[in-house]
Structures are given as C-alpha cells and as structure tokens.
Amino acid sequence: MPPESDPLSDLNPAQRQAVLIPSGPLLIVAGPGSGKTRVLTHRIIHLIRQGVPPQRILAVTFTNKAAREMRTRVERALGVDAAGLTLGTFHAVAARFLRVHGAAIGLDPQFVIFDDEDQLALMKRAVQDLGLDPRRFSPRALLSAVSSAKSELLTAEALAGRARQYWDEVVARAYERYQELLGENHALDFDDLLMQMVALLRQAEAVRQRLQERFLHVLIDEFQDTNPAQYVMARLLAEGHGNLTVVGDPDQSIYSWRAADIRNLLNFEHDYPDATVVFLEQNYRSTQAILQLAQRVISSNRQRKPIALWTENSSGLPATLIEAYDEVEEAEAVARELLALREQGFSLRDCAVMYRTNAQSRPVEEAMVRWGIPYQLVGGTRFYQRREVKDAIAYLRVLANPWDSAGLERVLNVPPRGLGQRTAAELRRYARQQGLTPLQVAMMAEEQEGLSVAGRARNALVAFGRLMAELAVEVEAHSPHDLLDLVLMRVGYRDYLQDHFPDADDRWENLSELHTVASGYASLPPREALTSFLEEVALMSDVDELRDEGEGVTLITLHAAKGLEYPVVFIVGLEEGLLPHSRTLDDPSQIEEERRLAYVGITRAKQRLYLLRALRRSYAGAPTGLGPSRFLRDIPRERLVLGGRGRPAPQAQTAKASLSAPQLVGATGRSPSAPTLYAAGEHVQHRVFGEGVVVSCTAKDNDAEVVVAFVGLGVKRLLASLAGLERR
DNA sequence: AAAAATACGCTTTTT
C-alpha cells in the first residue's frame, strides 16, 4: 500500500467522500478489501490536518492489534502528533475512562479485570452462597446468561423484574450475588467494562459532559459486530455534536453469539436520519476469481442487502478444492501445497490456514511438525492463560489490588505451602467480618485472635503473610518487570516448577517472555506501570499476539481472521456439521452467520485460495463421515480445480466399503512418520490380501511398518519393504 | 493437604 503522505490523491471517489465529510453521522458500508481501514485512518489524519487536536478524537477498533496499526499509520503520516489520540478496543477505552472517572460511580481506580477463569470461580462461589446445586445450575451457563444480560445493559434487578421462568429467577439471583462478589474484589469482568462505562456516562453528569465536550469526533470500526452496550456507549459519547463515523459490513457480522447486533448497523440511518451513507464497493485485495467465488457463497443468504463488489485486479487462478480422506490427510495436503507454494516463490508468512474450531488446528500442527514447516498458532491455549503465567500475574494482581481475593486464592498455595480451601474460606470469612482485605488478614495473621486457622496452617499463613508484606513494600519502588523477578525469586517459583512439572524449562521460558512484555512499561511510574501492564494482559486478544514479522504459516480460526489478509488462504473442514457447525443446523439465521463466516475466510485471500474437506474426521474420539459443506455447493464447478495429489481423492463410497468401522478407530492413534511412504487413508493393493486402506505408517529401523485395513480381512501389520504394496 | 485414581464432558466461535 502506498504511503499515507498525501491523504487524498490515492483514494477512489467513494473513499475520498468518506474521508472528507466534515461532520455529522456517517455510515460507511465497506465490502471486504475495500480499504476501510485506510479510509478510517485517512479520515483521522484529515481531521487532524483540518485542525482537530488528536486528543479530541476517539477511534475504536476491534482488536488491539488493529489499534496499534492504525496509530502507527497516523503517526507515520503526521509525525509524533498522534500521541494524544484515544485509540483502542471498546474494552480498553472503557477501562481507561473508568480508571480516571470511575470513582464518580464508586469504582476503585485500582480495580482489576477478571478473566473468565476468575469469573467462573466467582460464579461457583455465588452458586454455593445461594445454596444452589451446581449440577442443576451450571456456573458456566449462569455466567453466560449473566454475560448476555450485561451486554444488553440489564441489571440483576431488571432481569429479576422480567423473569418468567424459574431459570430466569435463578439467573437473576446468581447475577446479583456474583455482582456483589465482584464488588468485594474491587473487580470488573469484561462485560462490566462496557456496562459500567455506560452507567458512568448516564449517571455522572459531569463526567458525561466532560467526555462529550472533549471528543469532537468518534469513529467506530467493525460496527456490524458491536453489541447493545457498545452501541449505547458510542452514542452517548457522540451525543451533542453527533459526529459519529461507523464503518462496517453486514456480510461480515460473525459475533451474534457474543450479543453483537447487526441491527446497530442496519438501523443506523433510522437512528440518525441525517446520516450520510457511503458505499465502498471496489475491492483492492483479491483476484476476480476469489471475489466472484466469495460472492457466489454469500449471495445465498436471504437476509441481506446485496452490495455490488467489483475489482480491477487480475482474474487470477481458480480456487483449488482438495478432498482428503480424513483430517490427517487433509493436513498433509496443506503441508504439501505449502512446500509447492514456497517453490513458486511464496513465503510461508504469506500463507494462512483457517478453520472453524480450535480443535482443528491440531492435525494441521502435527503435519507442520512432520514436514518441518514453521508455523504461528493464533489462539488455542493462549499464552496468557498458561498456568505459570497466570500464577505470576495473580501475584502481581494481588499486590496491585489487595481486595482481589480470586487472585489471592490462586496463589495462596502455589507453590504448595499447606494452605488449602479451608484456610481460604476462613480468610474470606474473617476479612469480611473485620472489614479488611483478605491480604491484610494474611499479613496480620499472627495477631488475629478470631481467625480460626491453627497449627501448621497458621504458621504457613503467617509466613505467607510476611512474604506478601515484604513484596508489597516493593510495589512503589520497582517497574513491573523487576517486581515480577522479585516475586518469582522470593516465592521460589522456579524450584516449584522444577519439582512439579516435567516441562519446567518451557514454563520458565514463558515467564521470561512475560518479563519481556512487562519491561515495556519500564518508563512509567511503578504503580501506574503495574496497573497498565495488568490491564494490557487482561484485555489481550488472540490476534494481538500475532507477530507480523513472525516466520511461518499462520494457523487461525475464521473468527480471529476477520480483518486480516493473506496472499494464500487454506480453509479446512468444509463439511456439513463443521462449517456450518452442527450446533447451528436447526436455526436458519445461525446458518446464515456460518455462511458469513465462510465468506470472511474466503475474502481474506489475495491470490490463492484452497478449500479442503475430509470424507471422515474423528470428532470427540469417534470417526464420523461428514458430507461436503452446503457452501461448497454454491460454487459452480468451473470455479474450482481439483487438487490433492494430482488425481481425485478417494470417493466416499469406496472408502466406506473398504472399512469395517471398529478397526478404523485406531487410525487416530498414528504416530509421526516419514511423510513419503504411505499416508493414512491411502488406498493400496496387496498381492494376497487384496484391496485395503492404510491406517497408519510408522518408521521402524530402516523400514516402515504399515498398518492396513483390508476389505473383509480386517487389520494387518506389514513391513513396507516386504509387503509389496501398490497404490491404487 | 498432597498425590493418585477415577469420572466426566467436551468441541463453536472470544473481548
């Protein structure tokens, strides 16, 4: 993309219009690859050049990564001027405002943000406190009910008022108790960040006025995926002047399960009758072949406003369809293609493999390892939810906010010091009774008469309290990374890892990575640095961890891939039951969302697109046969070429005939092997045994042991050199 | 209270 030096010359008329509209509500409907980020960035640059001070502009993006990129672009165009720009995700922006102004609605400026593990722990406690049976009322389900209520700005009280069934009543009560517990912890959960922000704007008039006067322009990206709370927050902030710019694409709305409401976008003109509407329809990203294929897929959606996408890009190659036998062969096919693409001059970092569910990354990862292809996995077991990382953060959290009992209870017995559930509960009880923080009680355990912790546990608690007291002294004097070191050292965390985990070195390595992140805050005053660091860590999203300069192919869910683009895209698992996912099959509107998800994936591709499906896939242990995705049926034959190993993959029928079901279950237990010999699922012919399907192939000395399922004969183990197998 | 054994449930997507 050309540099942003001249904001106008390299924009098309629609883009230019979107950049130049001076004020008022503005809706930009932007198809994939139509340069919406550019328009947003240029608009900000233009506003600043027109004399709007950066600190009077608020821009909201979907991920922190997008925010970072946008800031970089603005700064590159303007110099350091952009420092005052308020730019981040809804959650990050809300957190920042709440730290500064939240006291007006009774918030502690040192509040911590609870992640879902903390939330679950708290909800479990709420369930317990209410004397509910956790099997009948699963804390998880309650939590998700509470979360959607909060997304719609419903308080526990409001929820109780509209309860029609027993379940709703229980949810309302659990919500109320859960909220009390959050309060005791001086903690907010993700949804609270938005809801409390709205409460702040609604209730604290002075704050509302101040923020409304401060921000002359409010710009929101990915508007199709905002939930009611976010929408209200945006509206309130832009109230008065009404200089609200929103950018979105209804066809890319994929977060309805997270309470995102596409109507925020569709009804924008209704809510703002004087809104200007601009359509960005020229695509700069993809080849014609890819764009046309994408349109074929999305046009089957009934509930949509068609948009006339077009491109001047070259026609490009047709997409490749690969039908593999199972998920292992599917992954192998990806690996083979990646190597071929590298031969053709593509870099691995130009390539991404996308899938519906995180579980699908595994066979792909395994294939990458077998073939020696470097990769970057986005999401999955995320860095910040690894146990050792969470432990370390929990220590810091407690030091930052002594009210954080969830954090305290996480570290109370890590490393093991003989302080279990009973001690934790007593600590909590006594703290509440005395009006102290649980941490204070621990620190003063020695002189607390009424604390019924005796014997060994008492001594351990006193020792723990001393340790924490010593660390607490250091908070004001050290930047987060030094504090982290200090904590790990005093606590003896490394020894703990060595004694308890076979992979202690890897885990320690993760902590040094955390140290690196923490050292990014060294320039701020210690207290502020600690808070910001913990906030960043809490609000980090999956894609935020994606490194552009990283080596290797990217493995990513379709959801997380929104907003990204790659020269080469593989979409795996195009099967009924996976994409669209089985949980959506009974609801037409959910199927439409699945289709949009497929559309998002397809439109990430610039030059090459590979669509893959497997005939069989092991799903929760058992192998299942899945038909081709209905989305494939929308694509005319001539838009696809069949790929794989230069000939069609085995047909479903043959595969079925050659396998007696129980034996194949073992196929999932295959071990890594030389990729060259036989792939699982390959059809072979034996002189004596006849036709069969390879179950696995393992290296053995200088030979390979091939396990083959023969028609009517069952499974045989053969040595590759002696068996004389022929491929069919 | 810690370690070991067993049971269970899980697979949609995430700030």
Added chain:
DNA sequence: GCGTATTTTT
C-alpha cells in the same frame, strides 16, 4: 481420546 474436575487414598 484427551484434558480437567472430582473423588479417593495416603
């Protein structure tokens, strides 16, 4: 089939 949660054992 696997990883986590809960129960049982020491």
